[in-house]
Amino acid sequence: MRKWSPLIAVCLGTFMLLVDVTIVNVALPDMAVDLRTSFSALQWVVDGYALALAALLMGAGGLADRIGHRLVYLAGLVVFALASLACGLAPDPTVLIVSRVVQGVGGAAMIATTFALLNGSYTGRERGMAYGMWAAVSGASSAVGPLIGGPLTEGLSWRWIFFVNLPVSAVAIALGLRVLRDGQARHARRIDVVGVVVFSAAIGSVTFGMVSAGEHGWGAPSCWPALCAGAALLLTFLVVETRTAEPLLEPSLLRNRVFSGVLLAALLLNFAAYVSLTYSSIWMQSVLRLTPVTAGLVALPMSGAAFAASALLGRVMHRLRPGNMIAGGILLVGVGDLLGFALVHAWSSWPALLPGFFVVGLGVGLATPPLSSTGTAAVPAQRAGMAGGAIYTARQAGVAFGIALLGSVFTAGAHHTLAGRHIESSGSAAHDVAGARSADLLRSAPAGSRHLLDEAIHAAAANGIAALLAVAGLVGVAGALISFLMLRERPTPETAAEARPERVLAE
Template sequence: MRKWLPLMTVCLGTFMLLIDVTIVVVALPDMVGDLDASFGALQWVINAYALALGALVLGAGSIADLVGHRRAYVVGLAIFAASSLLCGLAPNTGVLITARTVQGVGAAAMFATTFALLNSAYAGRDRGTAYGIWGAVSGASAAVGPILGGLLTEGLSWRWIFFVNLPVSAVAIVLCLTTLATVHAPGRGGVDIGGMASFTAAAACATYALIRANEDGWSDTGVWALLVLAVALLAGFVAFESRSPYAMFDLALLRNRSFVAVLLAGLLLTFAAFATFTYTSIWLQSVLGMSAIGAGLTGLPMSITAFAVSAVLGRILHGRRPDLVIGGGLLLVGLGSLLTAVLVHGSAGWPALVPGLAVVGIGVGLVTPILGSVSMSLVPPQRGGMAAGAVNTARQLGFAFGIAVLGSVFAARAQAILSGRDVPDPGRVAHGIAGGQTPGLLHAAPPDGRELLDSAAHAAAVTGVQGTFAVAGAVGIVAGLVVVFLMRPAPARTRQEHERSPLPQPTPR
């Protein structure tokens, strides 16, 4: 039993940091009333954490390779705990968003070291089991987040979704110091400041552009200016990495089709599987009137199937063809989302979500554990933080981008329905519905027009949710096909040539 304590330590941190991506979703309506939040601020409470986590995890992995993976993990836990306390005490949205950003910094340090710590602690089939259990925890945590968030919000207060992190962090720190060993000595070198700054700024600009597009539309020149700036900053990042002696990301990996496929899989998995939770929760609570607990429980089918598939099949799938496992899992995610898009229509309620989310959970359970093991197999052990950081960066940016893109889809579909029903200022009302402000809109409406607005809001919201699942389903299908294409085994002749002239591998720094 003692040999699995390192796995428990890593899983505790992973569970906590991933739950905090989605635990906020069901608490948003309570935050709106308590903090008097606007729609833009509402999105930033979610995106500030996801963006900081996604933008910094690559740099955090590079630093972890220098200072040691266990040390970076403990520091990340401490930062996460302190910022969680500040989130729970936040008197306004400004403080909450700032604290959520710092929380993302701590989460990035933890997330960047998970694969390296597991690889150091386990080998052979035990490693397959460890990745399977870690994948089960990882895949289920995003869906468990809304359930736990609902219980805490309804039973205590939305502030307790952050306070609960404190005892968990304390236990994780103690376990880390007593069970995890630093197998690989800290590396030598410097910190890639230019690469970190340019990549973080590029990710921030791209995400902010997508969020602004939700509010101002795609015709806004500011949106396109931000996107152009993001591309320019990304080009600057590539230039830094090609010249820096301490590059935080080895560009040679981008010539390896398998590693590119893993990055795409991580990016599009979280987009297709998890970003829809934000808008289903808003639909269920603010339009259909469900409780926070009830809305959170709708994600239970996905949690159960994701956990079961990863835990049972993780050991069995270890060493199997990754193209079929990852590609097949993404296809299932896409099919499950498309099934949900078909079932959610008209007067549909929460039962329409169950079949599709169960299928999505199977796909998540297949993909999540093998992403880590494949990425780590492509780099030397001393660069494990860099590989984990790259994959987990893709995952978190996929979630942040997914929320922003699907928010635009939801608002556009809702506005089209409202325009057809002669609702005054349909654009403003559509964004209000997407931001969970339907009860306030109904309260502010004239009494003689309230029933008409309520009917229109129900139709607009269900159409918006249907649109988000349709887009997520298409993304999952395309992702699965692309991954299978990129990771397909090479023909015998090509393999022989590959053995004589191997693909570029990252050079230890």
């Protein structure tokens, strides 16, 4: 048992930070009621965490190379634990969002150091076993998030989805101090501070513009300036990276069609696959009045299918073309979303989601395993860590952009239905529906009109979900086509042989 203590220390951290990606979904309606928050604030509760992970992961890796992976990992655990405490105690939405961002900072430090710590603790066959166990924990973490969050939210409070991190963090820190060690010499590597700042500002601006569009409409004064500023900052980031001796991401890698294709595939996969869970949870709890536990169980077909598909794929993956697996998996995700669109209508309930979720899960299980291995095999071995970090960053950016953009689609679908029934013209009622405040909307209506309003809310929320699934499905189909065209070639034998699987970053 002592031999596997470093693996346990690393897996505890991985479990927490990946559970926190999905555990929040089932608690969002209770957060909205307790904190009386807006729809855009709910979006930032999810996006703040994802953006911090996406923006800081590559920079955290550079810092760890300079001052030590063990130190950065343990510091990340401390930051994550303190931020979890702040989330649980948050008296208002602003404190909660800021605390979620800080959680993401700690999570980025933990992800960036995982493989270096495993490399320092294991060699040979034991290293392979350690990677296999870590991958199993990673795959299970996202799947069990809703299952853990439901009982905690229903039995105690939404605040306990964050408080539960504290004892796990304490064990991980105590164990890490005793058993973890750095496996390689530190490098006097220059940290690309300018690159981190510009990239963070770029994806933050794009996300802010999308969230603003969902809250105030695409004609809002704050929408297009933020989107344009984000695009300009992304171009600035590329220019800065060409002039930096040790960049976060070498622009020359983007000229590699396979690597660029993997980045696009990673972003579009997460965009199409995971965002529907967030808004479906709001629909199921605030409109259909399911309990948090039941809403969490609805996600089981997706997580179960993903786990089973990945497990079965591992036995035959070496015989298949990775580009076809990635493209086929994203196509299944798109088909699953479109199946949900076809089944969800004005009077649908939660069973309408199950077939689509199952197909989406199969797609995730097919596409995820070859993503990082294909991307890192397409670049020189000395850039494998950089490539793996970029792929994980793209996946988290897909979640952040999806939450922001598909939120506006959900609201627009709800508004169209309510306006068609002459319930509203301004869009405020649609934002109440999307923001898990349907009960408040009903209570504020005259008693004689509540029945008709309740019917309209049910139809509006279902149509909003259907519209969201339609857009996500089309994105999935487009992502599959892009992946098929860009990933037709195998990585060159030279780089494939050089790339080290232990450098791969995967969820």
